Amino acid sequence: AQRVTQPEKLLSVFKGAPVELKCNYSYSGSPELFWYVQYSRQRLQLLLRHISRESIKGFTADLNKGETSFHLKKPFAQEEDSAMYYCALKGTSYDKVIFGPGTSLSVIP
Amino acid sequence: DAGVTQSPTHLIKTRGQQVTLRCSPKSGHDTVSWYQQALGQGPQFIFQYYEEEERQRGNFPDRFSGHQFPNYSSELNVNALLLGDSALYLCASSPDRTRNIQYFGAGTRLSVL
Numbered sequence: 445a446q447r448v449t450q451p452e453k454l455l456s457v458f459k460g461a462p463v464e465l466k467c468n469y470s471y472s473g474s475p476e477l478f479w480y481v482q483y484s485r486q487r488l489q490l491l492l493r494h495i496s497r498e499s500i501k502g503f504t505a506d507l508n509k510g511e512t513s514f515h516l517k518k519p520f521a522q523e524e525d526s527a528m529y530y531c532a533l534k535g536t537s538y539d540k541v542i543f544g545p546g547t548s549l550s551v552i553p
Numbered sequence: 554d555a556g557v558t559q560s561p562t563h564l565i566k567t568r569g570q571q572v573t574l575r576c577s578p579k580s581g582h583d584t585v586s587w588y589q590q591a592l593g594q595g596p597q598f599i600f601q602y603y604e605e606e607e608r609q610r611g612n613f614p615d616r617f618s619g620h621q622f623p624n625y626s627s628e629l630n631v632n633a634l635l636l637g638d639s640a641l642y643l644c645a646s647s648p649d650r651t652r653n654i655q656y657f658g659a660g661t662r663l664s665v666l
Contacts, residue, residue, distance in 0.1 A: 488657040530595050534653055540609045543595035
């Protein structure tokens with residue numbers, strides 16, 4: 445069954461510290477993985493996806509097929525990174541998107 | 554472009570009633586997906602509409618139904634409301650079914666009393 449897990453419901457880090465938001469998935473194939481972010485009082489928006497292999501707002505995420513993980517990383521956290529982060533998975537192009545439960549990131553000044 | 558718009562913003566209903574939520578996709582987008590987001594959880598896929606037909610469906614009962622109009626706007630209908638239907642309902646649009654980037658609306662907060 446397709447599933448996305450995010451083991452941390454809450455994560456607090458100090459400003460300037462590295463941050464890693466964990467995401468694991470189960471899927472019998474080659475899915476496309478995404479990170480979505482929701483800032484306070486804003487709508488859910490795409491942060492990045494693994495096929496783009498890009499860095500957005502200093503965040504990167506590497507797909508590890510062996511460990512079925514897609515952890516989100518940033519070397520130096522900023523206060524404006526405080527938000528809710530959702531990892532999501534999509535199988536084939538015509539598949540539905542499966543979201544994880546989310547991790548609330550709080551960056552302490 | 555106003556992006557994805559949803560109406561109403563908030564809604565209060567009682568058990569057993571029926572509700573209709575509306576969504577206008579981003580300009581140029583022809584695919585609309587609906588999600589239910591309960592408090593403290595991630596969005597759960599309800600269904601997707603493309604070319605006025607339901608193309609994909611999540612694990613939701615038949616009480617949840619939808620429609621897509623020729624202008625690509627969409628409605629989500631829920632019949633025989635239960636207390637557990639209380640949630641934020643999100644609409645997302647995509648340029649087409651194969652494009653994996655979704656743009657979300659602000660959602661409709663449904664409270665069932």
